[in-house]
Amino acid sequence: MEMTPIAISALAGLLERRTGQQLNANRRWTIETALKPLLRDLGLETLDGLVIRLNGDDRSPLADKIVDAMLNHETFFFRDLAAFDHFATEGLGLIHAARAERRRLRVWSAGCSTGQEAYSLSMAIAQQTRFQGWDLGIFATDVSGEAIARARSGLFTQFEVQRGLPITTLMRQFDPDGEQWRVKANVRAPITFLQHNLLSPPPPGRFDAILCRNVLLYFSLERRKAVLARLREAIAPDGVLMLGAGETVLGLGDCFTADPQVRGVYRPA
Known part of the structure; x- marks a missing residue:
């Protein structure tokens, strides 16, 4: 497939304008792989042909398909298990005592992709017996409408459930659906899925805990600061934030600071 600099710049620019995410030089090769299926469906042979078909319309259905294809949807159940368990036990433990009277917990999975993180949180x-009987709400968002539609369906392939899910959890929390697996209703019940751009105003209300993992690394320095400022608007004054293993708040303003008690957890500054 021919990849001219003009076509690559046009497509990378579309992604950045729509989502804020940047495709730096060492990621631009992924455009070819990501857009091959779409080119095939459209009967096009080159990325230049795709850009011509797009005709500069950033808000067309074709633009939606291009952006969805270029986004990184990599995720799996209980991703980075040690860190995830640490957050679910120690991180949420910081919140438990403070919410013991209200018995209400609100969690935001920001950049949830196809939903595995949100379902992992629910499970x-x-x-945890300490949260039994609590009013649990999990708000899961992603910039990709296609990813959110898949997440909302709760339907996963055999390959997807084999990534991170013990067989006992699969049999207990999922129902077979043809050749795929569907999350049980009780796991899905606390979760609300919604398309949302992290650079936009945050969802309404204040969240006790926010997971925003492996998202900041796709933004420029200034946009990372802007995303953290949005997360700061959305989090409760005593809430907890978890980022990805390779992400930090250092050098990104004063919205958050590392928690002195729980490693890998950040608190509103």
Whole structure:
């Protein structure tokens, strides 16, 4: 497939304008792989042909398909298990005592992709006796409408459930659906899925805990600061934030600071 600099710049620019995410030089090769299926569906042979078909319309259905294809949807159940368990136990433990009277917990999975993180949260919290009987709400968002539609369906392939899910959890929390697996209703019940751009105003209300993992690394320095400022608007004054293993708040303003008690957890500054 021919990849001219003009076509690559046009497509990378579309992604940045729509989502704020940047495709730096060492990621631009992924454009070819990501857009091959779309080119095939459209009967096009080159990325230049795709840009011509797009005709500069950033808000067309074709633009939606291009952006969805270029986004990184990599995720799996209980991703980075040690860090996830640490957050679900120690991180949420910081919140438990403070919410003991209200018995209400609100969590935001920001950049949830196809939903595995949100469903993992629902299962992990349900297994903790200290949260039994609590009013649990999990708000899961992603910039990709296609990813959110898949997440909302709760339907996963055999390959997807094999990534991170113990067989006992699969049999207990999922129902077979043809050749795929569907999350049980009790796991899905606390979760609300919504398309949302992290650079936009945050969802309404204040969240006790926010997970925003492996998202900041796709933004420029200034946009990372802007995203953290949005997360700061959305989090409760005593809430907890978890970022990805390779992400930090250092050098990104004063919205958050590392928690002195729980490693890998950040608190509103």
